[in-house]
Amino acid sequence: MADATQSLLAAGFVETVFHCPACGVSGMSLSRPAALLDRTCADCNEPVVTTVLDRFAR
């Protein structure tokens, strides 16, 4: 894992997988947990389904 990712995780970011049911866009991102509650798709602005990966959970 890259040092930058480690730093983000240490700062409280979580690794997430998002998927947009409306247009089918999906991907991974690092996000602050507080920012996950109201995420929308960058392409179509519809709400996206976000799953937090817990493999780095402490």
Ligand SMILES: [Zn+2]
């Ligand atoms: Zn979309």
